[in-house]
Amino acid sequence: MTAKPSASRPRLALVGTGGTIAATTQSSTGLTDYDITEGVHALLHAVPEIQDLAELECHQIFNVDSRAMSSLMLLELSRKLNELLARPDLDGVVLTHGTDTLEESAFFLHLTLKTRKPVVLTAAMRPASALSADGPLNLHNAVLAACAPQAQGQGVLVLLNDQIHSARFLSKQHTTQTSAFGSPDAGPLGLVAAGQARFAMRCLLPHTLDSRFDVRGLAALPRVQVFYDHPDTLAELYRSAAQNGVRGIVVAATGNGSLTPGALEGVSRAHRLGVACVRASRIHAGPVTDSAYDQDHHTIAAHWLPAQKARILLMLGLAAQLDETELQYVFQTY
Ligand code: ASP
DSSP states (O other): OOOGGGSSSOOOEEEEEEEEEEOOOSSSOOSSOOEEEHHHHHHHHOGGGGGGGGGGEEEEEEOOOOGGOHHHHHHHHHHHHHHHHOTTOOOOEEEEEESOOOOOOOOHHHHHHHOOOEEEOOOOOSSSSSSSSSSSHHHHHHHHHHSGGGGGSOEEEEEEEEEETTTOEEEESSOOTOOOOTTTTTSEEEEEEEEEEEEEOOSSSGGGGOOSSTTOSSSSSEEEEEEEEOOOOOTHHHHHHHTOOOOEEEEETTTBBBBHHHHHHHHHHHHHTOEEEEEEESSSSSSSSHHHHHHHHEEEEEOOOOOOHHHHHHHHHHTOOHHHHHHHHHHHHH
């Protein structure tokens, strides 16, 4: 295939971090127990059609399973992307990532990248060696989405299974299917169909240039843990977390953020030890609303964020030294 002349194609950075999209197994029917073997150059090489859409320069920042993504790696990733996005010769970034913690990384970048340029994450549920691997088309469509003028100023986007989602609302909802992702409280912002990326919506909540969070000078993030609530919760675990350097706890509580007696006792103990506690929910959709609980027990309602994303916002809020009232405000408004 002959590529279009470079003057008419956007120039994008393709940043690899690993994940199933970069993994292979011995057998084409093997969908699990894979190894991450492919670098970002190989992913690009497998889809020569991309050359017709954009000029890509490859950057391999990590090559890990996304369960290994730490808060230090998130800081490094954000720093690296901010550097790339500040370059006048680059029009945007496409980033490949594992699906397991993609929603956390995408949300972190959504709140910490200082740009209006398109940033599109993509991934795969099936390894690159699999029959009907989903990675190559996802990568192609992520580049297509990043080239669309409507992708500008949208914060971080995620392209999976032909859908374009905002990092704010996207979450993983299935363990194996290629349609694993959705945005339960908002739906996708757009679609890729017949070789065109079409956007129908924008995310109105603050992100990128409107976000108050700037991590460019930060060396570390405060430690925040998620505790899954259930009957018979041991309050003692909350105190032990506080005594082990945890600065924030997000409770994936029952229903509309209702804490079991053990968790209620736990958050009271943790609060006395200076730990900020957020009430999120075990339920996969819907907000956790403010409650009289919050004044009485010094808790903060997570509003529209699931526990794993509430953890990201709490880390950023604590890193910015926000007090309880300010934390409450950012959970209401981000
Ligand atoms: N284990 C993979 C990961 O890196 C899962 C995936 O990418 O689909 O998250």
